[in-house]
Each structure stands twice: as structure tokens, then as C-alpha cells.
Amino acid sequence: MMAAPVDLVSILAVMLVGGIASFGGGMGPVAVIQGTWVAGGQLDAALFAWVLALSHLTPGPRAGFIAGIGYYLHGVTGSIVAMAGVLMPAWIAAAGAVTGLERMRKVIDRLSRSGLYIVAGLMIAAAIGTALPLGLNRIELAAVCVTAWLVGWRAIDPVWIVCAALVIGVGWQWLV
């Protein structure tokens, strides 16, 4: 299921990058985790998806899912280190932004025009990278398309999708 624990320095470094990659949105860590640990075999793709799903059912910032990722990689200590890693860019950026807002404005404006495309690209790559190891069948691929349409075009809150998936999962388990 899981490979040997990932060392704490690696967890901190990768989550720092994940935090920085969240420019314009909170999903940067998803792509970085997928590209580093799921693709690298240290974290099972289904466990990754499970923790992400939990984050849709809990209150507060979605980045809370990183605590679960850290736990799977190195226990409770890994959880704390992972959270510290993703929080550090927020502290530094907030301090920099508040103190030097005017000086940074030009660079921020310029990046903000197309920075979201990077986050979108990272998310699509993360979705593909999460889907590939699962070996989805046709029905599951259709379910992915319907879900993407509901979230992307109909603006359905993902919490309802996760709740529906839990109901279907429990029902399937009960039937089988």
C-alpha cells in the first residue's frame, strides 16, 4: 500500500513548493503532491484521493488535507511538518505583500493576467496523474466527465459530489 516513510526534510521542501505553486488558488499542493509522491510511488493514488475527498467534507481552508498527506508519509510528525511547509509561503508572502504592496503591484498584476493558466494546467495534470493509476473503466470515465461538468459548468459545490460518492460507495458495498 505505502512505501517507506518519506523523510521530513523532503516533506517540508515539497510542501514549500506546493504552497508557492498555489498562486491564484489553493490547489497548487495537489499537483505538486501528485507529481512528487503519487507518481513516485510513495503515496497510493486512492489514498491521496481519499484525503482530498475528506477535505471537501471539513470546514475551513481546503489546504487542511495536507495534514492527512503528511500523516500517510511520516505519521503525526509528517503531518505537522507538511502543514508548516505549506503555511510558510503564506506567512512570508503576507508579510511581503502588506509591507511592500505598492512595489510588488506591477509584478503581481503582470503575473495575475496569465498565472491562473499555470494553476489550471497543474490541476489538469494532477487529475490525469490521479486517474491513470486507477485504471478507470468506461462507466467511471463517464462519471468523471459528468462530475467535471457539474463542478466546472454548473458550479455545484464539491461537498455534494463527495456526499453522493459516499452514498453510492456505501450502497455498492452493501449490494456486493
Add this chain to the structure above:
Amino acid sequence: MIKKRVSFLSLTTSFFYLGATIFGGMYAGMNRLEREIVLRRNWLTAQDISVAIIVATFVPAPQFLALGAVIGFRLRGWFGAVVASVSLVAPASLLILGAVVALPPELLSGQLAPLKRVVAVAVVGIIFGNACRLLKMAQERGGFIAVSGMRLPAGHLLALALVATLVLGAPIIPAVLVSVLVSYVIGGLSSEVGQ
């Protein structure tokens, strides 16, 4: 404008309360945030909150955490930023940590395997859906450049190139760094065509 000196205890309790009661992300929780920080605590004005939201949107960090850090920094400096953002994310982190400890991977791969698979399929769809929403938002901000009188969707091409690079197995960090550089250039060019 800061109305009074804020204690770390009240900063902790306020942001923990917000983290435990806001569902659906930063934008979904704006009313609650304003009620707590502006009306109940009287720490900042509504205008201060608006500026904080804009700053949080454009800094390289998860938005909601960045918002907590920005407000915390304004109220009590560096330590305020740490206290506010940690308190904000603590409820979600503790709940998720509790869930993953209570449901060990062995259980998930055995008895609960069908449940885990259905949820995994849903999450893949959610990530794709969120990516589509982001692409729509990005399109509204710009990302087109003029080439021989035509509008070239440079932002879309950048996203496509990044996806292809990562799916083909390129390391993510250099790929993101190169993308940020390209994005900076596109940002400069797209302003010239009046996006």
C-alpha cells in the same frame, strides 16, 4: 484601521472559530469573516478586509491561508500572521488527521475498497471541474496576445504545454518555474493588446 491592540488569545479563538464554521472556501465565508473581524471584534474596517482579500488572491500561497496571514500580520505582525493562519487551518487539519488515523489504509484497501474507489473517481472529476472553472476565470483576466492581427490564446497554450510536459514525466518544479517565466512574458504582452 486597527481600533485596539489585539491579544493573541482573541486572535487564536476568532480564527479557530472561523476555521471551524466556514464551509466552501474563502469566498463562501466572507460574510462570516466580516461579521467576526469588523462587526464583533472591531479590529479592521470592511475596506481593510477587501484589500486583504485582493492581496490574498494574488500572493503565491493558498488563498484562504494567505488571507488569515495577511489579517494576522496587519493586527500583530509576524507572530500574528502565524497565529491567525494556524488557527484558521487547525480545525480542518485536526478533523482530517482524526479521520485518517481512525481509518487506516488496511481498512480502506479491504472492506472499504469500493467506497474508496467511488470517492477517488469523484475526486478526479472534481479536480477536472475546478481546472475548467479556473480556465474560465483566467480567460476573463487575459492571456491572449496579438500576433499578425490575430488573438493568440497564449495562456491556453501555456496550460496545454504544462499538462503535456508533466504527463510525459518532466519534473514538476522546473516545469512550473519555466511556466511562471512564460506567464510573466504573456502578462506583459497581453496588456499591450488591451486585455
